Amino acid sequence: MVLRGAYELDPALIHPLLHDLPELVHIPAHLGRHPQLRAAVDLLTAELAHPGLGTDALIPALLDTLLLYILRGWFDRQPAFRATGWAVALNDPAIAAALQAMHHRPARPWTVAALAAEARLSRAPFARRFTTLLGQPPLTYLTWWRMTTAARLLRQTDAPLSAIAGEVGYASEFAFANAFKRRYGAAPGRYRRQV
Secondary structure, eight states: OOOOOOOOOOOOGGOGGGGGSSSSSOOOOOTTTTTTHHHHHHHHHHHHHOOOTTHHHHHHHHHHHHHHHHHHHHTTTOOTTTSSSHHHHTHHHHHHHHHHHHHOOOTSSSOOHHHHHHTTTHHHHHHHHHHHHHSSOHHHHHHHHHHHHHHHHHHHHOOOOOHHHHHOOOOHHHHHHHHHHHHHOOHHHHHHOOO
């Protein structure tokens, strides 16, 4: 069976993990090799063949589930000698812990030392390891994550700018607006209206 799909992504909001992917991902269909992927395909096929109550909600969720299983299948097949990239970073317990901390608590006033403590490493080795694996220093990544989260909140909610600023770690709306404009080339309010 050949299954083909596409996501339309805003280049400014693409997660760095997707940069590690080739233009085409091929997962060979070996019997019993990817049971979760097979189950997701079967569920999606059944939902498309026999739509019912909630189909409109199920199909996007199943497509997202399918994508995640495809990514897992592809990353699992990559050579173990890959030394850098998101797949390696997510499989590194120390760096994964720091990433999870940033993702779950972007408003916290993170420092490299605080992130290193989350990773259970000392500051300098943590910073080197993070930069080597992800291609950017921890606080540069944190700023990217905060701005990506802010852009999503601006698109999906009508929360006031001051609330969004606080949620992504900025004490003032002015500081948040300046950082957001540097990243997206538009003030947050204008960005929200354009979207």
